[in-house]
Amino acid sequence: MAGAGAGAVMCYSPSPSSPSSITTTPTCMLTITNRLPCSRFLSPHGKSYLKQRYQRPVYVPFSRIYAIFWGPKRTAVSHETELSLGEFVLTGSGAEGGDSANKTKPQKVLISVASSISEISPKDWDACAEEATGLENYNPFLTHGFLSSLEESGSSVKETGWFPQHIIAQDEFKNILGVVPLYLKSHSFGEFVFDHSWADAYYSYGSRYYPKLQCCVPFTPVTGQRMLIRNMWYKDQVFDKLVWALKHLTAKLQVSSVHVTFPSETEWHQMRGHGFLQRIGMQYHWKNRNYKNFDEFLMDMKQSKRKNIRQERKKIAAQNITMKRLRGDEIKARHWDTFYKFYRNTTDNKWGRVYLTREFFHIMGEKMGDKVLLVVAEDGDELVAGALNLIGGDTIYGRLWGCLPDAYYPSLHFEACYYQAIESAIELNLNTVEAGAQGEHKIQRGYLPVTTYSSHYISDEGFRRVIGDFLVRETDQVKQVMQILHDSSPFKDGIHQSDDA
Structure with missing residues (x-):
């Protein structure tokens, strides 16, 4: 499970009519509590790499979004946003292939946000997920059934710091073309791609890391498609508009960043061209x-x-x-x-x-x-x-x-x-058994390291540059560790179990 991270407390005044409601004012002061050392940014001389490279003070205007931390089950996030993110005209003739979503050729793509997966029909959501991956690569965590179970049970909801902000792409005939599982988050727990030191660095310079946007399956370190798009001749255009929507929503809500964790390798490469930083990690899988x-x-x-x-x-x-x-x-x-x-x-x-x-x-x-x-x-x-x-x-x-x-x-x-x-x-x-995150003991039982991916868009240019530099060095270290682990494979010489071998 995810480790503990830095917490932030903002001044608030409870509403007399409801002890659990929160109000904020422009005089709120940010206080840092439970700060973790920024160890992943340390230079060889023991000084913070971010402090060496990021010297200018940060001024952050007040946003419409506030994250309030004071312990589990009491994190609240309030937001103010329009449901519609934009409307786009499709280009091209569509002669490359048929349209599985409808028989009438669409002209427009409309992007909007849903604050609950219940606002999207299971049939439409699952059609997007199945066509994005193909039945042979069916991923149960991307289904409406699994994600709605998290929301209906109170596991991934606003009150636990997971405010659903699922992005929907549809045409002018109301056909759902693509969906993206997305959450407005007030912490970094339950993600398995650790950015607590990034949050600590933000707070060290008087800036605010939370809330942030998280594109993922909550509590689930499983690689899979994140842009769930139906198999249409214009799916590449829809992909570009959905990635644009992630960045646009980040700016619209004035949050620090958006993180796409455990995407497919193809998506990971594609998102680099949209200004996302690239990060890799490691898991242990068994191959049949x-x-x-x-x-x-x-x-x-x-x-x-x-x-x-x-x-x-x-x-x-x-x-x-x-x-x-x-x-x-x-x-x-x-x-x-x-x-x-x-x-x-x-x-x-x-x-x-x-x-x-x-x-x-x-x-x-x-x-x-x-x-x-x-x-x-x-x-x-x-x-x-x-x-x-x-x-x-x-x-x-x-x-x-x-x-x-x-x-x-x-x-x-x-x-x-x-x-x-x-x-x-x-x-x-x-073909595969994925045994989850962490655990070198899995190697001796037939599970070898494979690469996992994440993409990160950081709004602040200065932090984006420094974090990008850090990720370059981290990537080299991860690759070295993976090679060492592969060299200690429990299999006979000449037998390769892993896709990364």
Whole structure:
């Protein structure tokens, strides 16, 4: 989960009629609290790189948007914006191909903002997502079902610092041409691409980093399309207008930046031409080399690694633990209630933040159906641990893990999260298992590093230049680390599991 970051407090006066409402005035003063050291910007001499390179004072005019921080569940953001962002005329004859959205040739693209995904029909949203990726690359996290589960459950809403600002492109006939999952954010939690030091640097120079715009799937470090556009002859024009809308909304709301996290590699390259800074990261994925079973996968590994995995799996049977993989209707309400306890135990033990509500699991399970794979461990008749996965077109996505408080079962985490997912991918003939962010221990279990991407548009030119310089050096470091990790691969010589290998 995302780590802690800098917090900001703005002066406010509660409304007498509502203790939770906030009012702001032009006399608000910015106070920095819980400031993290700007360690990622340190020079070899220990001085802040930003302080060396960014010397001019920053004057920031008051915006219509205010982010107020005083702890979890009480972050509030108020905004004032028009729903319409603009109208554009399409160019070209359309002779290159057909139009899947409608039979009448459109002339215009209209861009607007929706403050809830419920304002967009599931049919239209999912048509954009499916045509953007293709069914073979179906991504469950981009569906209306998953994103609406986050909003309906109170997980990604204004009150938690995730104010939906989804961008919609439609033609003059009201046909939805493209959508973008977007949030106005008052913090940097739940993103998995860390910019807390950037916020700290802003505050050090008297500027305001929050609120910011975040284009992503909340709490989900999974690569996927971010510009969800239907397969039309003018889709490139729609892409350009949606990227323009991100930048235009940043200026319109007078926020510091917009961040597109875990986009596809193609989008990442395209957005560079629109003035976005490029950043890379690293995750650990398992690749299926047309294995017929788990033992065949093991035979591709070095002898010592193969032996270690077999010993870990034997420990599960020795503890009389039964592993089950449940999908769709097999997952009952009691399973979700128990899994929520597991989830809370994980966040409590790891000093994490509770992003998801109990209701989220019930709503998501109902909406996503057999796209959900819940691995559970039973000790007798008792559920003692579980791992939540979602199934895509060619990938199993491992998301969350947890167990009962004070429970200790050696190797159970590896079995539930990694080996069961591998077995499932082999059985379902899927190409990849994505095991989430972080964790070098995954390498010895067959998951190798792959590159992830993010794009960042910084409004202030001075900060944009300095952060851009920082990202160049960070990219070199990430590439070096990835090469070192690949060199310690657990696979036999000549066997490459990763797309980046």
